[in-house]
Amino acid sequence: MMPAFALYSIAALAEIAGCFAFWAWLRLGKSFWWLLPGMGSLALFAWLLTMIDVPAAGRAYAAYGGVYIAASLLWLWLAEGVRPDRWDLTGMAVALVGATIILVGPR
Template sequence: MDPFKTIGLFAITAVAEIVGCYLPYLWLRDRAGVWVLVPAAVSLAAFVWLLSLHPQAAGRTYAAYGSIYVAMALVWLWAVDGIRPDRWDVLGASLALGGMAIIAFAPRP
């Protein structure tokens, strides 16, 4: 699979997981009604389905996906929570993404 398609699929997967977890969080904090649990469940089901589309072995997929999740969580922090990531957030996400690139795109037989 094309590296850009793989990263894009990881990013969409991360958004589905974040939304699926964020909506129940809002409900638990009394910031949203119980109705948000329905789209949360749909989002988490989409997350599982999207994760199954990744072409690599499950262990490598989960390891590589984790770094994309870290980066997308920081984007969410900025876009939704209104908190701009600091240089340490950016450094940590960059290191995680570098590790992901090694795991996901290393030449293998």
């Protein structure tokens, strides 16, 4: 099975792409047809989260939050052209540390 961080990274890309398709349709005036790949991307995101090797869904979702924050800030920078500031990066670091604690903490 693929390592959790890789699965989370691909899931984040799928979620952001799917959500952006809805954003583009509603906020940017793109065609209704943008929703079809958006829905497919969101379904892929949900499926990928089920591949995380943890015994409880809530733990997989909680740890994913940190990776999602990092991926969103990367999207902000690369796709929207807005460079994250030091507060964005500090928050991202805290979130990733939290995600790591959730995933690898002794149980």
